[in-house]
Amino acid sequence: MTATDSATGTAPAPAPERPDRSLGQAAYAWLRRTDTGSSTFSVLVTALLLVVLFGAGTLRYENFGYPQVALNLLVDNAHLIVLAVGMTFVILTGGIDLSSGAVVALSTVIAASLLQKGWAAPLVIVLVLATGTLLGWAMGAAVHHLQLQPFIVTLAGMFLARGLCFVISEPSIPIRDDLFTGLAQNVIELPGNTYLTYGVLIALVVVAIAVYVLHRTRFGRTVYAIGGNEQSAGLMGLAVGRTKVAVYAISGFCSALGGLLFSLYILSGWSLHAIGMELDAIAAVVIGGTLLTGGSGLVVGSLLGVLVLGTIQSLISFDGGLSSWWTKITIGVLLLVFVVVQRLSTRSSR
Amino acid sequence: MSTAAPRPAAAPVVEMSGITIEFPGVRALDGVGLRLFPGEVHALMGENGAGKSTLIKALTGVYRYDSGTVTVDGVEQQFATPADAQAAGISTVYQEVNLCPNLTVTENVVLGREPRKRGSIDRRASRERTRRVLAELNLDLDPGSILGRHPIALQQLVAIARAVDTDAKVLVLDEPTSSLDAGEVAELFRVVRTLRDRGVAILFVSHFLDQVYEISDRMTVLRNGRLVAEHRTAELPRLQLVQEMIGRELSTLEHLEREPAHEAPADAVPRLRARGLGRTGAIAPTDLDVHAGRVTGLAGLLGSGRTELTRLLFGADRASSGTVEVDGRPVKLRTPRTAIAEGIAFCSEDRKGEGVVGDLTVRDNVLLALQARRGWLRRIPTKQGDELVAKYIKALDIRPAHPDALIRNLSGGNQQKVLLARWLLTEPRLLLLDEPTRGIDIGAKAQIQALVSQLASEGMSVVFVSAELEEVLRISDRITVLRDHRTVADVDGSTATLDSVVDLIASGGDRA
Amino acid sequence: MPETPTEPRTRRRLDMSSPVVWAASALLVLLVFNAVVNPGFFALRIQDGHLFGSPVDVLKNVAPTLLIAVGMTLVIATRGIDLSVGAVLAISGAVSFTIIDGSSDPTSPATAAVAIGTALAVGLVLGAWNGFLVSVVGIQPIIATLVLMTAGRGLAMLVTDGQIITAENPAFDWLGGGFVLGLPAQVVLTLLVLLVVAALTRRTALGTLIEAVGTNPEAARLAGVRSRSITWTVYVFVAFTAAVAGLMTNANVSAADANRAGLFIELDAILAVVIGGTSLAGGRYSLTGTVLGALILQTLTTTTLTMGVPDEYVRLFKAVVIIAVFLLQAPRIRAALGRRRRSARTSTSPAVPVPAVEGDDVRPLTPASSAEPADATAAEPTTTDQGALR
Numbered sequence A: 001m002t003a004t005d006s007a008t009g010t011a012p013a014p015a016p017e018r019p020d021r022s023l024g025q026a027a028y029a030w031l032r033r034t035d036t037g038s039s040t041f042s043v044l045v046t047a048l049l050l051v052v053l054f055g056a057g058t059l060r061y062e063n064f065g066y067p068q069v070a071l072n073l074l075v076d077n078a079h080l081i082v083l084a085v086g087m088t089f090v091i092l093t094g095g096i097d098l099s100s101g102a103v104v105a106l107s108t109v110i111a112a113s114l115l116q117k118g119w120a121a122p123l124v125i126v127l128v129l130a131t132g133t134l135l136g137w138a139m140g141a142a143v144h145h146l147q148l149q150p151f152i153v154t155l156a157g158m159f160l161a162r163g164l165c166f167v168i169s170e171p172s173i174p175i176r177d178d179l180f181t182g183l184a185q186n187v188i189e190l191p192g193n194t195y196l197t198y199g200v201l202i203a204l205v206v207v208a209i210a211v212y213v214l215h216r217t218r219f220g221r222t223v224y225a226i227g228g229n230e231q232s233a234g235l236m237g238l239a240v241g242r243t244k245v246a247v248y249a250i251s252g253f254c255s256a257l258g259g260l261l262f263s264l265y266i267l268s269g270w271s272l273h274a275i276g277m278e279l280d281a282i283a284a285v286v287i288g289g290t291l292l293t294g295g296s297g298l299v300v301g302s303l304l305g306v307l308v309l310g311t312i313q314s315l316i317s318f319d320g321g322l323s324s325w326w327t328k329i330t331i332g333v334l335l336l337v338f339v340v341v342q343r344l345s346t347r348s349s350r
Numbered sequence B: 001m002s003t004a005a006p007r008p009a010a011a012p013v014v015e016m017s018g019i020t021i022e023f024p025g026v027r028a029l030d031g032v033g034l035r036l037f038p039g040e041v042h043a044l045m046g047e048n049g050a051g052k053s054t055l056i057k058a059l060t061g062v063y064r065y066d067s068g069t070v071t072v073d074g075v076e077q078q079f080a081t082p083a084d085a086q087a088a089g090i091s092t093v094y095q096e097v098n099l100c101p102n103l104t105v106t107e108n109v110v111l112g113r114e115p116r117k118r119g120s121i122d123r124r125a126s127r128e129r130t131r132r133v134l135a136e137l138n139l140d141l142d143p144g145s146i147l148g149r150h151p152i153a154l155q156q157l158v159a160i161a162r163a164v165d166t167d168a169k170v171l172v173l174d175e176p177t178s179s180l181d182a183g184e185v186a187e188l189f190r191v192v193r194t195l196r197d198r199g200v201a202i203l204f205v206s207h208f209l210d211q212v213y214e215i216s217d218r219m220t221v222l223r224n225g226r227l228v229a230e231h232r233t234a235e236l237p238r239l240q241l242v243q244e245m246i247g248r249e250l251s252t253l254e255h256l257e258r259e260p261a262h263e264a265p266a267d268a269v270p271r272l273r274a275r276g277l278g279r280t281g282a283i284a285p286t287d288l289d290v291h292a293g294r295v296t297g298l299a300g301l302l303g304s305g306r307t308e309l310t311r312l313l314f315g316a317d318r319a320s321s322g323t324v325e326v327d328g329r330p331v332k333l334r335t336p337r338t339a340i341a342e343g344i345a346f347c348s349e350d351r352k353g354e355g356v357v358g359d360l361t362v363r364d365n366v367l368l369a370l371q372a373r374r375g376w377l378r379r380i381p382t383k384q385g386d387e388l389v390a391k392y393i394k395a396l397d398i399r400p401a402h403p404d405a406l407i408r409n410l411s412g413g414n415q416q417k418v419l420l421a422r423w424l425l426t427e428p429r430l431l432l433l434d435e436p437t438r439g440i441d442i443g444a445k446a447q448i449q450a451l452v453s454q455l456a457s458e459g460m461s462v463v464f465v466s467a468e469l470e471e472v473l474r475i476s477d478r479i480t481v482l483r484d485h486r487t488v489a490d491v492d493g494s495t496a497t498l499d500s501v502v503d504l505i506a507s508g509g510d511r512a
Numbered sequence C: 001m002p003e004t005p006t007e008p009r010t011r012r013r014l015d016m017s018s019p020v021v022w023a024a025s026a027l028l029v030l031l032v033f034n035a036v037v038n039p040g041f042f043a044l045r046i047q048d049g050h051l052f053g054s055p056v057d058v059l060k061n062v063a064p065t066l067l068i069a070v071g072m073t074l075v076i077a078t079r080g081i082d083l084s085v086g087a088v089l090a091i092s093g094a095v096s097f098t099i100i101d102g103s104s105d106p107t108s109p110a111t112a113a114v115a116i117g118t119a120l121a122v123g124l125v126l127g128a129w130n131g132f133l134v135s136v137v138g139i140q141p142i143i144a145t146l147v148l149m150t151a152g153r154g155l156a157m158l159v160t161d162g163q164i165i166t167a168e169n170p171a172f173d174w175l176g177g178g179f180v181l182g183l184p185a186q187v188v189l190t191l192l193v194l195l196v197v198a199a200l201t202r203r204t205a206l207g208t209l210i211e212a213v214g215t216n217p218e219a220a221r222l223a224g225v226r227s228r229s230i231t232w233t234v235y236v237f238v239a240f241t242a243a244v245a246g247l248m249t250n251a252n253v254s255a256a257d258a259n260r261a262g263l264f265i266e267l268d269a270i271l272a273v274v275i276g277g278t279s280l281a282g283g284r285y286s287l288t289g290t291v292l293g294a295l296i297l298q299t300l301t302t303t304t305l306t307m308g309v310p311d312e313y314v315r316l317f318k319a320v321v322i323i324a325v326f327l328l329q330a331p332r333i334r335a336a337l338g339r340r341r342r343s344a345r346t347s348t349s350p351a352v353p354v355p356a357v358e359g360d361d362v363r364p365l366t367p368a369s370s371a372e373p374a375d376a377t378a379a380e381p382t383t384t385d386q387g388a389l390r
């Protein structure tokens, strides 16, 4: 052992983090330290798994490889993408929003019943979005100002929203409004005989805005900071209260928007729509590599998470022969595979 | 009536008077005043639990006070939030590291005041600015690395960097040096002096008298939540300061000077023998012998692997190489439980994250390790538990002396004592102490050092880790010097001098 | 000498800021309300030596939820959550009924014993699975149990082949409709489990260790607490309670409906725990609180029924009451109400409200989570002999 290293700090010592650096590990180290939330790596794992899953489908079913099958993942899940984006904001602060599925239902019911009464579609849209935002804001205020637990506040919000649905209308109401049906039925033609819906466009715009807000604004930084250590964030002089209330309002807005997209997709309003959809959204966010404890995760991950869930769904529908229980079991197993792989591949991080 | 220190020319930037804060059951501050002058370093002195941190939190809008006034630049203020205080030019580093571990160093430094370009955060400028402050503190840190991956001490330096990176007129530093070693302290003081000369008023808290005397111009002494006096540092003899802080003659501190003299037969089987013990990325394979009745000190700079080595000895992290023998028997230290079963105890340096269980009472915290060893079925009988707890509260002078107080409401130093009690209760044969005196006031520090000496003379083996070299030297029979994640020397505690150890740390012990 | 304030050992007295007290008051209000609206509410009849009446109904109906909520309390105390209890409940019912249905002697007690034994064993295995995912693999509890929540109902339907299975077995049906000492068997069973759990956690050190794991897992591990086994055990236990609840509910209707049995019961159980004042952030828990929480929820349901609230308003009504209960429990509001009572004493309040964090830190100063109230007469810092220095 030579001891030529004289100056302090420049010794060829094992680096504190990952000393045995092969090329792969150097790349790994780079990934682990890039950017906010340090979650780039988990997102890449998700992306990889998505490709594998889709590839498996292509091998198994001959029509699975058509481009439109991939695009349909977006078309069928536009509403869920928007929901997951809102959920990501909340989860990044270490909170959770269980009300989003119920708010989706409430949005469809409000929209359908008002349209049935002959209200103008734009007005209805504004009203629905305002309702969702307001509900989210109220929940955020309860979480922050009353120091109640998010799980509970939003659970109460969920009961409230469902309750309101029933009060407005129990049976399902069809939507026949021209603007809605027009938006629903017209598609954006793409080359190669494929298409996307306007709903997808809206969802992707929402994702883009969310990415910008989270990574390029102080508000976004505050969201991550709160998730990292709320108390520290407060002591550092960040606007913790305002930000916390805002993320729930954002989630409420996204749920309402998701509800509108869902009503475009399904052209009806019903109090029992979207039962358990909040769990889908949460699952998507988690599959996308975001930690439920907050402070770490990327919106793009949530988008991928939704696509993973979508792929699982379409694999099952391609199979066709599955009974409803095998469907449930398959979804459970695939979810399991995902979280386990995700967990094992990111395990060494701490 | 020594409150009348000579009036300086300038008016105070901050003047607090009559501040009273009551917590349920405790009056933490009782009519306390404090004046901070521009261009002066002001030391806030007092024992653990005297109310220093509370006073700082009252100033910076974390706590609302029940009565009293705060004026800043002659205008009366009651800050509602830390943000308000910041906006008024008061920049603060709180006692425990208060940053976001999930963000990068850069993000933490500029958080809340990011440079912006056309409305969005300018990352390049952020990075540049961070580089600049880090360089100012002579910190060699990758600005893009995640903060939480760095040791506590570096995190503390980043917190300081963040505080320095403002044009604040008041800078408050609550025990910034508790986990730093001499080099970093020097860098910090250099920056502090620069700021002082720029006219910034600095409030500084530390339990290290040397540091306080080196840097401060003025002192305020608190005791039990009350103001004792304000002095000019130059006019206050140390002895008087200590007396004012602890309210009595300083007899316990005699221990400070006592040389340890633990006899240990050199040929005996060591209580613990580690051979080639290491962990990839944390510490290179290391040999270490710890004898019965001896104190083994680990010396080294920040990040030299002191903590990592101690953790391996306790099974807190798993070793990737090497063997450990206890009393000549090979053992596998896979988990803390196996180590505890071998009679090993470990006080972590990360008191908040790895020590206190905040929701539980002092009593439950003290009894935790013993209870865990007995297993859940054999609950420690209430009476026996009460007696044990009472005994240790008394022995270690834990304040407030309520077994049923929630530990999270205790001051930092007192929490540390509770953790010590937790391990002493298990009557370990090998006690691993990682920074046991961090954030502890001088009276208590002397107590703890005396306690360690006493335990060793009763036959316990102790591994003692501290950033404060003098302390390691004073207390250890044998000193292992670490550098860059490996041991570089092993010296006799009685012959080693501060200079010789510093030399070893710096040069890396060329005798390898 | 360093004086130590000699505070008297905490006196037990009604602490208006304790969530349990609020839950009890809420229950009381509900009961009084019922008594006023429906004077017959508290009427009890004895028929064939068995007790009947609305209160008994409430107790009987609350039994499965309460049982699960007891298990859930421990899971939540370790900072976890179990979403899969509804699915486990359904599986337990499906397994037991399939066994009885397929047996050669469907009415014999032996068949019932086999069915019960198998269902409970399956429950334990499922719990072990959840516990494994959480404590060994290290998956976040909400997601780990979401897997079984999703797949579990599928499994239950797989067992029953998607059918609703009906079967009659007197011994088995006793679980649903039987009586012990005049009280419904379900109620007695639940009480039994509750007492055992209370004894196990409070008479031994288990409760404290669970709280330690939930508050600061790393500190607990380093103190030598078997965090992993404890975490694992609570998941096994909650699945066990769910399996028992599954036997009860299905025996009660003499049918196993894999699709609907125990739907949303996980939400009710979690709600009951939280209404009872146990924080989802882990740590301190209160079984008494959980019992009160479950009773509040059940009484509320009974109330809506007896009041004849129109169908479409039932959910809204419940939501509003639940929200009201939560609002009453909000630390801020409780602090405000408590402050009025103890007026000038604790006016200090933090400007930065923060949830559980340890250390030399900002803390919400109201002892929200402490069961022991700080006493009004608590010692002030003792006046030290400041002598000549002042």
Ligand SMILES: Nc1ncnc2c1ncn2[C@@H]1O[C@H](COP(=O)(O)OP(=O)(O)OP(=O)(O)O)[C@@H](O)[C@H]1O
Binding pocket: B023, B024, B026, B027, B028, B046, B047, B048, B049, B050, B051, B052, B053, B054, B055, B095, B399, B400, B409, B410, B411, B412, B413, B414, B439, B441, C360, C361, C362, C363, C364, C365
């Ligand atoms: N949130 C709180 N609730 C109840 N008591 C508290 C709270 N915060 C502090 N205290 C009490 O107030 C007193 C002063 O504590 P403080 O943290 O200000 O001490 P300190 O002088 O900073 O001590 P140290 O040197 O150990 O950091 C202590 O007795 C402490 O137990």
Ligand SMILES: [Mg+2]
Binding pocket: B052, B053, B054, B095, B174, B411, B412, C360
């Ligand atoms: Mg302090």
